[in-house]
Amino acid sequence: MTSPVDQARTRVRAGVGAGLDRVVQEVRDARDRFVASDPGRARQRIAVRVFVAVGSTLLVEWALAALLRQPPRLLILFGGVLAMLLATGVKDAGRRGAAVTVLIGTGLALLSASIGVLIAPHHLASLIGFVSISFLAVWLRRFGPRWFALGFVFWQSYFFTLFLQAPRSELPVLWVALLVAAGWVGLLLVTVLHPDPRRTLDRTVVALRARARAAISAALDVLDEPDNARTLRRLRRQLVQVDEVALLLDGQLAEPRALPAGVPPGRLRRWTVDVQIGLDAVCGAVRDIAARRDALPAAAVGDVRAVLTALGWGDRAGADRVAHALAAPDGRDVPALRRLGSAALFLLDTVGAWDSGALTDPARTDGSPDPLDVEEDDFEPAVTLVGGALPGSASLAERSLDQPDAARFAPSRWRLTTRQAVQAAVAAALAIVAGELISPQRFYWAVIAAFVAFAGAATSGETVSKSASRILGTVLGLFGAVALGEVTRGHPVWAALAVLVCIAAAFFVQVVSNSAMVFFFTVMLGQLYTLLGTFSDRVLILRLEETAVGALIGIGVSLLVLPTHSRATLRVARQTFFTALADLLDACGTTLRGEPVDRSALTLTVLVEDAGRQVVRARKALTRGRLFGANRLELRHRVSVLGACGAAARALAAAILDRGPDPALAAVCAELAEAARELAAAPTLRGTTPPGDGEARPGDGVRVLLDAVASATDGRRDPAYRAAARLNEALELLGPRSARETVPSS
Incomplete structure (x- = not known):
């Protein structure tokens, strides 16, 4: 029999081991967040x-x-x-x-x-x-x-x-x-x-995998707290960020020097999309399991947690073992568990193709050509990077201004750059007047605050958000500048080094936080004044006053002088998304009818992802930059539904890979494509509240067609059926369909 002392020692060792495991996990998660960011x-x-x-x-x-x-x-x-x-x-x-x-x-x-x-x-x-x-x-x-x-x-x-x-x-x-x-x-x-483009591509793959692990970690939180809305939002946010890294990776494929020797870009694009599909399927299954967790045996929930933990830690052997057990039919007969097992196996195989080197092996032969990207050598870039980064919303903002019926020289027909040039000039003139009233010697700080409000901002909402963050960063930077100024006063070498560090830090955080960038520039300015011998609290206070005035002028000009409205840009982003979605569904339908397609469905899938990213970006500009009247919760919910549409369409495109001609499923794709085009043409989307009991549902006609698909295949276990059903449910939340949708005759 074990003595009480030995039992106590065992408990202590177990506690220490658990604590160390927790520390290692936190360190791993922190590293993933840093790499993925x-x-x-x-x-x-x-x-x-x-x-x-x-x-x-x-x-x-x-x-x-x-x-x-x-x-x-x-x-x-x-x-x-x-x-x-x-x-x-x-x-x-x-x-x-x-x-x-x-x-x-x-x-x-x-x-x-x-x-x-x-x-x-x-x-x-x-x-x-x-x-x-x-x-x-x-x-x-x-x-x-x-x-x-x-x-x-x-x-x-x-x-x-x-x-x-x-x-x-x-x-x-x-x-x-x-x-x-x-x-x-x-x-x-x-x-x-x-x-080095090749090294950049490899590092982006590392970031994609880190983002995927972060999404798995968020899925674990959903499993543990299924009723917590915050954990669900975190999971959706992680999946959006995975899509952004995937788009960045796809844009890098357009540079031939980034590719491994002899490896076509279409193969890497397909691998990236497969990672997204596998991750979407894993997280979707976890959401379904979490919703009915109380009805599942504890052993089943333990298996789900085990496979997610193994995936997150990169334990391929452990994840493979549990995933096979989940994917195999058993007495529990829980479809979500089988889906999780199958999705985990698919994700493991996809990631393993990169780790083993099989994906980047020029001599690899796949037998039959890939139905999603038949012409791998004729690669069509879906995303054009700007300076190595994903493009902003300028092109959408430009389209939101299009008024072909306006007079030839009317301001409403001016290009976005011309409108912003006029805005910048007006803002600079007003900032000069206001800045000189504060300080004739330092007025230029007001001008720079007004001018940079229009740098990298395409809409009034983005300008408002950027100007507000500039004021905040300046306020915080003043405290940092005063504190550091006292330390480096009389030490020019240290002050010069601080200037360099602040400049590097400012550009390191520029993409993440405009406020943080301005903070470091303000601290840098204090050090510069220290080197020039003109540092004083009064100079920094003048900097704040001039910056605040200039930023407010930038906000006012963006809202009143030739404004580019955020809501109009969001509407164009939404229309672009539904149009791209309809094109993808048309391509799927064409493939299912056994006919050749004009554009690769894989390229169209990436275009849908990019359109979805622009919707998210436009929504953020509207909710952050609008002073009054932005229903943040409704917009957030609607954007999440659009994200579900994109994920379901991506899964549907993947599900038809090994499928022969299927007229019934082709008819479903045609109906869904028509529904997407109707939503693209609609001036607004209705609320996301589903119809009540007894009311006709917009997707009833598609459901009848889906029943025909289910009867001709392995019932509702068919991945194409599930993807089309999810897409239909998401689309019917966004707006009513016209009376053209009728139940087809058999």
Whole structure:
């Protein structure tokens, strides 16, 4: 018999072991969150680029100043600013493109800085020049992503001539500083700082898998707390983020240098979509199991938790063993358990194809061609990345402004870039007036706050959100600047290092949080004033006042002067989603009728995913940026239903892979495609409340067709049947269908 002391020791060891396991799990989850938050290490790469480029440029400019026997202040500051702008703005995939962008940026910087220095003695002329530069810098964006960055270089070069108040006599020195900085940074960008597309692709795959593990962890929380709405929202959010990383990965496939040698991009696209399908199926089955958890045996719930834990930890052997047990029919006869087992096995096989190297083996042969991507060599990019990132909502906002019946020269027919250029100019003019009332010497901080409100913001909602976050970041940054200023006062080396660290940190968090970016820039500004010997609490308070005024002016102009409404953009995003969904369903129907398709269903699947991402982005802009009247809960619910539509359509497309001609299921796809087109044409969507008992349901006709499919296959266990049924249920929540839907005659 075990003594009480031995029993106590056993309990202690068990407790310590459980505690260590919990710590290891938390560390693993934290690592996954960090890796998944930076797919391809894009943020880390840009932070390193700007740190190395600016830091080395400062040393080069300091050495140049010593060689020319010139005061280093002008050379170091102007050279450092241009280095920062080029290091963060030049995002061309090829070295030749990067060199061209650096060359054009250098010319624009020389032109803008020269104009600023030459007209600086004439105050009114310099203010008019500031407004004109603001207009041109935004107007240039019409020529593509490269000119977005070049326009900012153009604007910032003028701004810093006002900030540093360089006299005309130092204009040649300024030219030398800019030319040397551009030459040095250009050399870095085409050599040691040039990204490797192949490595970026591998890192994005790592991020995709980390996101998938995070989704599995969220599914475990749903299993443990099925009635907690917060855990369900977290699971939906994780699945949306998985889709975003998958889209980023798909966009990278358009770059031939990113692909493993001899591996067609269509194969990697198919693998990415399979990961999403498997994850959707696992999480969907877990939601169903959690909803009826109380009716299941404890052993079954334990098996579900075991397979999810094994999947999350990458325990392939353990997950495979439990998944096989769940997938096998047994006495419990719970369809959701079998679906979970089958989905887990599918996900394990998909991930295993990458781990084993079979996926990236050029010599791999698959026998018959892939029905979802027959022409693998004729790859059609579904997403065009902008600077290595997913595109914003500018194209949708542009379409929301389309009014072909308007007069030829009416403002309603202006392009988005022209409208934003006018907004930027008006905001700059108003900010100059308001900023000079606060401080004639520091008015430019109001102008920059008003101007950057229109950088990367396509709608009024995005502008409002960005301006508000700028104010918040400035307020928080003031405290950080004061605290750090007391530490580095009298220590210029540490202050210079703090400037570099703050710049790198600002660009590292830029995509995640605009407030955090502004926080680091405000702290950096305090350190810059410390180096210039002008640091004081009063200067930082002026910075806050000017920033707040400029941001408020940006908000007002975006809402009142040629506004691009967030709700209209959301409507276009929703219409685009349903149109892409209908195209995918048409392609599925065509395949099921045994006819050739014009576009790969796999490409259409990715287009649906991208359209869904734009809906989520537009919804966020509306709910965050709208001051009054945005029903956040209703919009969130509706967007989640749209996400369910996309996931069901993706599963349906995968389910017809090995299926021969099936006229009954083709008819279902045709009906669903027509329903999606009706929703695309509808001016608004109705609420998501389903009809009451006894009321006709919009999807009744499709259900009759689905019954025909079920009778011809293995009943309701058919994955195509389940996917089509889920899609039908989601679509009928979004709006009534017309009277054309009738029960077909047998």
